[in-house]
Amino acid sequence: MATIQNILGIGRTALLAQQKAIDITGRNIANADTEGYSRQRVTFSTLDGNYFTSGVAGVDIERVYDRYLENQLSSAIQTSGRWESQQDGLERIEILFDESSGTGLSARLNAFWNGWMDLANDPPGQVQRSQLLARSQEMVSLFNALAGNLRQLQNDTNAGIQDAVESINRISGQLADLNGQIRQADLEGRDSNGMQDSRTQLLKDLSELIDVTSYEKADGTLSVSIASGMSLVENTGFTRLDTRPGMDPLQDDIVWVDSQGNTTVITNQIIDGQLKGQIEVRDTVIPDIMGRLDILAGDIISEVNTLHVNGVGLDGTQNDFFTGSSASDMAVNPVILNDPGKVAAADPAEGLPGGNNVALAIADLQAALTMNGGESTFGQYYSSLVGDIGSALQTASTNSLYQEDITANLAAYRESVSGVSLDEEMVNLIKYQNAFSAAAQLINVADEMMETVVNMI
Secondary structure, three states, X not given: OOOHHHHXXXXXXXXXXXXXXXXXHHHHHHOOOOOOOOOEEEEEEEHHHOOOOOOEEEEEEEEOOOHHHHHHHHHHHHHHHHHHHHHHHHHHHHHHOOOOOOOOHHHHHHHHHHHHHHHHXXXXXXXXXXXXXXXXXXXXXXXXXXXXXXXXXXXXXXHHHHHHHHHHHHHHHHHHHHHHHHHHHHHXXXXXXXXXXXXXXXXXXXXXXXXXXXXXXXXXXXXXXXXXXXXXXXXXXXXXXXXXXXXXXXXXXEEEEOOOOOEEEOXXXXXXXXXXXXXXXXXXXXXXXXXXXXXXXXXXXXXXXXXXXXXEOOOOOOOOOEEOOOOOOOEEOHHHHHOHHHOOOEOOOOOOOOOOHHHHHHHHHHHOOOEOOOOEOHHHHHHHHHHHHHHHHHHXXXXXXXXXXXXXXXXXXXXXXXXXXXXXXXXXXXXXXXXXXXXXXXXXXXXXXXXXXXXXX
8 A cells, every 4th residue: 555655755756757858858949950969758667667656767768769760861971972072073174164155175176277277368478377376375275274274173182082081080080989988878877869969970971971881789889881891980999091192193092091000992992972972083084084185185286297297387397386295285386486487388399488288288177087086076076075074964963963852851751750849849848847747746745644644643
């Protein structure tokens, strides 16, 4: 049979339990807009498991959390990060090859060929020769600038990779520290839910940078590794990544450094995240574009020089029109720049100064099928290059938007599971407040009963 003392004890435990529930409700309300916060709730049970003589206890503060859903979200964030990086790099490349203003390489190529046609119409003309050299200089300067800007973009991307590696190391260290704090809190029976939320948010930040897999061990610590199997975080320790110069000075290798300082190159083992997108832009996209630009410049140099060196200038001399062999070192021969009369418009069999066979032959190169094994002109080859850049950007943009939608939908679903509903919390607050008031009233009743018993004695 319950005694007055039992009733007082029940009232006391009810007060404490409802107070704890109100505290957790307040915590939820305060963090309703906190990114990564997981809603918490108190689960109640009777003391000693006896419904008749025991009170209630808030035995556990439960973190509302779906690990499978969080893993899905992390995976989506990884892929989203990869396509975002690719899109960013390709957007910067597209700016370099912008033809909408009418001052791009396509327009300068056309002006170059037209300059030769103008010269063919008036071979001795000094104005035509000067204009041809000016147009040639403009074309060459843009080839040089495109090559230099691509190398600079590659250098910037390489620096971005170095920064990403440092961020990965920083986050890994923070995860290792939180592992230790969470394990200690669990051993001491303290609430570690807030620290677990912070750890989950850090894991998402890490996932945006690199592909990772993770699992929580029995002691509460989180084990994190790169998808290829290399460990990043284990218990309270973490393994650093580093960069070191590769064969190309603008293409650093990414290495995994073990506890003895031994390194393993993992550049090609990274399969997702911003880091993967940056590696693809640096090691594949930019080199491919640079290679094709060099082929275009090199073939123009070769084809023009082959014709020009067999022609003669107004003074009867023969010279290459261009020097160099690629977009980066392409230049108009300084000998010709210093004396426009050395531009070869005529072949040796023609009379000077009126011969124009060489000028006509070089002008005809504009329509000649010299590229892709005789399948396209210089202009078509360049248009194909620009088109491929646009196509690659469109693919990256489409995939990025698709992944953003998936990530947003998963994040919204995560909020429906783990997020805070203010309406629900307000209902809970009223419920716990009423229960607290009822518990207080129970104590008052027990106190009056005690006073009555004392007065009877």
